[in-house]
Amino acid sequence: MTSACSTTKKIWVSAILAIVIIGALTAFAYTSxxxxxxxxxxxxxxxxxxxxxxxxxxxxxxxxxxxxxxxxxxxxxxxxxxxxxxxxxxxxxxxxxxxxxxxxxxxxxxxxxxxxxxxxxxxxxxxxxxxxxxxxxxxxxxxxxxxxxxxxxxxxxxxxxxxxxxxxxxxxxxxxxxxxxxxxxxxxxxTSKGGLIILSGIISMIIAVGAIFFGTTGRRDTEKKAE
Missing domain, CATH: 3.30.450.20 (PAS domain)
Structure with a gap:
């Protein structure tokens, strides 16, 4: 139970970090x-x-x-x-x-x-x-x-x-x-043609967060089967 909670916490921390990093990069690109x-x-x-x-x-x-x-x-x-x-x-x-x-x-x-x-x-x-x-x-x-x-x-x-x-x-x-x-x-x-940058950033966030959640879930399922 403790291991599962720890894993869930890591997933959320990783997802939040991914959102923050991609958001910051997107904002920088858009501003530039x-x-x-x-x-x-x-x-x-x-x-x-x-x-x-x-x-x-x-x-x-x-x-x-x-x-x-x-x-x-x-x-x-x-x-x-x-x-x-x-x-x-x-x-x-x-x-x-x-x-x-x-x-x-x-x-x-x-x-x-x-x-x-x-x-x-x-x-x-x-x-x-x-x-x-x-x-x-x-x-x-x-x-x-x-x-x-x-x-x-x-x-x-x-x-x-x-x-x-x-x-x-x-x-x-x-x-x-x-x-x-x-x-x-x-x-x-x-001077407002940065919509594609924002859209790309949002898509990147979705892909990154999805990869984190599904990747971790898939790994956990594999570990359970191995047990």
Missing amino acids: EQNALRDATLQGMKSTVSVMATQVNASDIAGLRPGDEMSPAYLSVARHLETMRSMDDHILNAYILKVNPDKTATFLVDDLYPLDPQGSAKIGEVSTAPDQAEIFAALSGPTASKQPYTTKYGSFMSAYAPIDDSVNDSSGNTVAVLAIDMSAKDYNDA
Whole structure:
């Protein structure tokens, strides 16, 4: 009786250890996969916005003032942004922000404005995205949101890059920041593809625990027959 109890206890201890070990390995693999997908997605967004920013001529936005949304100069820049971002189906919106001395950001051009004036930002509208630190940092180089955020326009992940004062002969002065948005849903879909890892971990746990129980039971039956 004592031997049987001891054996049962060992079986349960072995099963629990197997579950803990496999669970830990699965969690590590899942986290690593999530981080890799997140880094790849954000790096792709930063690369895209960086290239797009080099194609924006600072002189085209220098004279824009509130009320110029339907002016030829504004429409030309908006169409240019729309053409560039339409090359990537994941980009919903491209827009230019002016960073003010108090580190707030205001809109200069929203590429959606010509098509949807009511659902787009006007010149001078203050950005309510929580990415103020990232937008300010983008004056020096490409940045991206730390996590999805929500404004009155929707839920997004964004990337930012500096627009220099001259495309061909830069003096190193950044006059504005170009931003692109990916929907939070697309971002979550792109960075949440670790379901197979979790499923594999669960299956591995079942197999391991089953092997422990059935293996031990089979051994005990064999020992009894031998007696």
